[in-house]
Amino acid sequence: MLTSLAIRNVVLIEALDLEFGAGLSVLTGETGAGKSILLDSLGLALGARADSGLVRNGEAQASVVAAFEPPAASTRVAQLLADNGIDMEPGEPLLIRRLVKADGGSRAFVNDQPCSAALLRDIGGSLVEIHGQHDDRGLLNPRGHRALLDSYGRCDAGAVATAHAGWRAAANALAAARETVDNAARDRDYLTHAVEELRKFAPEPGEEATLAEERATMQKGARLTDDLSAVSDCLTGSDGGLAQLRQAARRLDRIAGEEPLLNAVLEALDRAVVEAGEAEDRLAEAAEALSFDPARLDSIETRLFDLRGLARKHQVQPDDLAALRDEMAAKLAAIEGGEEHIAALEKDVAGKADAYRAAAQALSAERQLAAGRLDAAVAGELAPLKLDAARFRTVVAQLDEGQWSAQGMDRVEFEISTNPGAPFAPLAKIASGGELSRFILALKVALAERGGADTLIFDEIDRGVGGAVADAIGERLSRLAQSNQILVVTHSPQVAARGASHMLIAKSSDGTVTRTGVHALSEAERREEIARMLSGAEITAEARAQAERLLEA
Template identity: 40%
Template sequence: MISHLTLKDFAVVSAAELAFGPGMTVVSGETGAGKSLLVDALMWLTGARADAGIVRFGAERAELAAEFRLDDAPAALAWLRENELDDGDGCQLRRVIRADGGSRAWINGRPATLGQLSELGQRLVEIHGQHEHQALLDRGQQLALLDAFGQHGARLGEVQRLAQQWAALDRELADLARAGDVGERVAWLQHQVEELAAESLDLADLEELQAAHRRQANAAGLLQGCESALARLAGDDGLSLGRALHQVGAELGRLSGDEPRLAEVVSLIESAGIQLAEAGAGLERIRDDFDLDPARLAQLEDRLSRLHELARKHRVPLDGLAARRDALQAELEGLAGATERGERLARELAAAARAWQAAAAALTRDREAAGQRLGDSVAALMSELGMGGGVFSVRLEPLDNPRPSPQGAERCEFLVSANPGQPPRALRKVASGGELARISLAIEVAALGLDAVPTMVFDEVDTGIGGAVAEVVGQKLRALGAERQVLCVTHLPQVAAQGHHHFQVSKAVAGDSTHSAVVPLDDKARIEELARMLGGVEITKEVRANARQMLTRAQQA
């Protein structure tokens, strides 16, 4: 639950620091004083988009901070730990909104995104605004509310999982059907694979083929070059290189006695002579290996021509033919069992549909039972909320869609009759705004204890009611406060008297600026505030006595 809320330069509030306790806390004040600012602050602290208009005029930024105790919020604590933002058993949210519209947020002192604030806020605070009950008119929201009331999370999760499984199988089978008769494709693939498989397409083989072709194509030139080099080494036109080196070495050897350093030079010349002899022998071996074979050259050129033609045909480079062969082979293997695969998918699809139908039927039975309980509970509460003899029921209608739906096999419609003797009709067609507000409250009370969110905020949901009905609304909110922390902004004294705690918002003008202040009220101050809410221009002692009696009766009850 929320324990502290701090505001600075927020709208007309220059500074405020509020402490909250368990139970029901009411916030009251004159019209225009800014009662709903506390609700707005919680909305911005839990992820609402920044609005520069909330920054107090003349200030650079608005600062908001809230502290929460998490002993009653295990889901929020688990989320914090999962996101590595936990800090003991408490949580602090802080947000700064600048006058230029920019904003920053922190969770437990660490920078956070608006998405993170929103995810965490959903686990900490549930806000019911003045028009929040309009969501009851949406049939999707009605079904979600019924499932929440009946605690159908596990059943619904299984239905959703099976519907997704069925949809995946259906898509796979449809893709297979769109391929049509695969016989021609299989035959074409077989021909292409056989054509490519007839060639050695590994990269090493292709490189060896190209090297062999180059040797054969240039064999005459290579042979001539080797012969020319051997002739020059042998000295056909004069002294051979080997003999010349030998003579130079001998002459320097005779001089090395006078200059010892020449011995190293002589050694190098002798090594060069040895290497020159080895080079000559290698050239002779290479020359002798050359085979001027026109037939072999033609054979190599024919094979290279076939490979280049295949590469052009498949629109890949020469070294990409092996990958193309493997891809075609994989497709062929996939299509070879297309008929068997289609039959298998059809069997799996039928099994998935049967499994979904069984899970959906179980969910339908749970929904029917929960709908009966919800209808009885809400109808009883409607009577207490000024709609005596009213009827509330839940109608489940089978879906026309034959495909398994993630939401189950039916849609939901809330039916209501606010007047005795009138047949129930769709809530979206017959309920007035005031009736919607009271029905919304009745549903919240009916679902008492089922909502895991620890703090519930009601922003003037009592609009349009008064008298004894207002007192009952206050009692129901107080009952909620026994199970959850409840914050209620109200203009009705009958509701305000029911609070365990009471804050008053007041507005004052000083010079050319307006200030709002939020202060907690003790019993004496509460009587004055209730008297103000009850009375007119002049608050008489009779009005104060009525306020005192109202507060005493509410607190004793």
Template identity: 50%
Template structure:
């Protein structure tokens, strides 16, 4: 609820400090005294879009501070948390407008944008008047109002809508993917066959290349190794050394040991020569290969490299490419079955959504009948017993809140065609329609929201004005209502009364607001009844109004 409003240098207000209370707060004053400026200033600090020029003439900047009291669980706390702003039991909004048009806002001493202020204002204040475009006269909000009156829970429909949307999204994605795969079906089938026939393996290209180079090298070196083997064999070094060793061993008996060292060295050399021969023979065996094997190796190596170039990948990536293309081809082959499954899922989601939406429709239509009956009961005391209020629930565009479009229509005279609330009713009638509707919705209204009525009683008087005032007072029970009024019958029912007046200082017109005591209220009501000249009869009538 709004606790305080401080205004500095805005339009014709130089300095103003107001402390509001729970219940019905009334603001009265002569036309042009500045009552609308209070609402303009409040709208400014709440981030509403309004007048472009707000700074008082001659001032460098204008400033408005609004202080709200937040109950535990107040909807404003969620907005503050989402915006990363501190939240306590007291909410202080401050906004400055410089003479050159720059606007800066703060929430609890933290800088905040106009967008955050506007979102916050939706949880703090409701403004209603004959030119109301933020509340009941906005057709886009009629369904929300009816749902609040009906107490419906749309979470099931929202969940069904989300499921329907996801099912349709999955089907559309599958159909698009299938269409894309079908466009390359011939390529996929040919490519997969090629890759499957070749059956490439990771690392295979390096292995084949190494093997090929070894076989090519073997052809060149095998002849030299064979010659070396012959040179080391019995016809070569082995035979010569064997003969030398035999001859030395035959002469050693007569050499008295002088040949022992030579024989030992030659024996060792024979052993090393034997090992070398075995190694050479082994090399010759390892270099033996089938010429067809070289041909086959080269053929596979060239096939791998050629297919890799064709697909623009490295040879080692062919195996992975084969798996990828095979998976896409499998998806194509399974596509019809998958589409059928997803289509059934969409049908099930549509059915679930339609069922949830139908429940909402029935609840709304039932609530519409109750609301129309309640409106009829409220309009009679407001001297509109011949008017007909209807809540129309018709088919609309499907969405998360159901398939219904809701509109409030009225017919002000019997037999007259019904039409939109803001186009059929006159100014005074419109005010009473709005008030009656707010009374009907009062049980569902958030008591933490401050309701402001701007001259909603214009065009009515006498008993009708009294009925308007009593309904405003009822709306204020347990909450807070601010009313800008020219009606003494309405003003007399206020729990708190402020008078807006103008004064001239140093050639400048300034507006001021005064809180009225009981005797001052009587004088203000008398002025409202009598005009410029307040008579004893007007004062007596004012006392009668205050007495109820």
């Protein structure tokens, strides 16, 4: 519910602070007093287009702050705030602020947190509905009629949405499978050859590194073989160094007893023989480790060359050839088993389509019943509003299959016929503004208890009517105000008399500056204003007496 509105420097409004309560609030004033400025200001706070022409002459910017009661956690407004990271302190009001600069541009804030104009429109549309003779939104827009009927009839589209999601997922899976099979079929011959080639070659992950390492070891052995052989010749054999050392040691052993110093020489020779023997053993081990088979080396080099060649051919790394083989084999398997797989998917799609149709048809039946109840409810409101010759109907028609959605298979539109024998036409096609206003009121009364915004604003909805019709309009507005906050801009004394509160919009001038102001009327002032509305510029005693009767009634 709207609790207050603060306006600064909007056209003729210099500074205005308004408080609003529950029930029906009426706003009256002479033509040109500035009632449209007041509604434009509120519209600005609700996300309407920011026009720099709204800024009061000579001022740098205009501002509007609208305060609302804290939204309940289950409402769409609360969800929008949460989804966009806008904090709400428990028990604190929801504040919407809009600034418009004289040189162009605007800024929007919700609870002092910046937000986009689009989000502001979304939030504002859930908080307040504005209805007037030229309103092309809300009840006049066929795009919203299905949601309004569902809300009125409490038609739950949840099962339809679930069935639609399942159907679409199955259809997407079928399309993907068909595309995969079609693409693979075009490459059948290539895939067959490539898979056979890779299976025959049998590459393994890590094989390239293993082969390269083994080849490097063998190539090193080939380079060192001659040197190792020469070293071995120096050590071994009858003329080798080790044989010479042993021969020298034997001779020295025979004569060592002749001279004590020769014993030391013999010990050194013995150590040399032992060390040379160990060197001979290590040399043999090294030769064994570096030995290679030329045939094996040739085989490794051939395998490595072919492995890298296949990798270049398929534009992958050698280690990825095995995975590529498996991937290509899977594509071939998809071709071979594709028809069976696609047939299963087609069956799944058909089943889910049938489930969607069943759920959507059940929802359509609910909507048809709700449409009948709504038509009867609206019809009951028409005669008192001097629309007894008019007829209202809710059209529930099936859409083409390509337009079916998570909301079902129906197109819903409200239509009216204003004269006997005249064809039905959309609400927005009604030529008479007065008739259209009363149709909107009748429909809104019928829909009143089925959700929607808490605050409803009717802008001169009683234009062009009077007497009993104006009284009927006032009675219905008063009835709506039992479940909603209603603000009505009116020229009708019958409507004004129904208000729980009454505000007078007036324009004043000091000769140089013109201002629009709003004054909350006392009971006495209210009686005078209704009398003025009845009699015009000169308020008569009869007008005051009639105003008193209206207020008492």
